[in-house]
Amino acid sequence: MAETVVLKVGMSCQGCVGAVKRVLGKMEGVETFDIDFDQQKVTVKGNVQREAVLQTVSKTGKKTAFWEDAPAPVPAPAEPESKTTEAVSVA
Numbered sequence: 001m002a003e004t005v006v007l008k009v010g011m012s013c014q015g016c017v018g019a020v021k022r023v024l025g026k027m028e029g030v031e032t033f034d035i036d037f038d039q040q041k042v043t044v045k046g047n048v049q050r051e052a053v054l055q056t057v058s059k060t061g062k063k064t065a066f067w068e069d070a071p072a073p074v075p076a077p078a079e080p081e082s083k084t085t086e087a088v089s090v091a
Contacts, residue, residue: 002031005053007042010063011035021062027056041067 011017017035020042022075024033030053044053050066058064 002046003048003050005044005048005050006067007044007054008040008065008067009042009057009060011037011040012090016060018064020057020062022062023056024053027053 009016009020011020013039017037020035021033024030024042024044029047030044033042033044034053035042042057054064054066
């Protein structure tokens with residue numbers, strides 16, 4: 001039975017993407033996979049088991065979690081609208 005597994009994978013460069021492609025290309029049962037570098041999201045479809053996909057991608061050394069288990073991104077703190085600067089002289 002075909003299953004879809006979605007992972008959050010910490011990829012910092014195209015080399016990381018290549019490593020994920022390599023391991024998924026060799027994995028038995030994988031029919032298709034999609035790697036979204038910007039969202040750090042890997043979607044795998046095929047006759048695969050969730051845990052097996054997670055373990056296979058984890059072998060790349062990249063931080064890997066199921067998409068629904070991954071922590072939500074923390075928004076960057078807002079910059080204050082105006083910054084006050086003070087000149088300091090050293091005597």
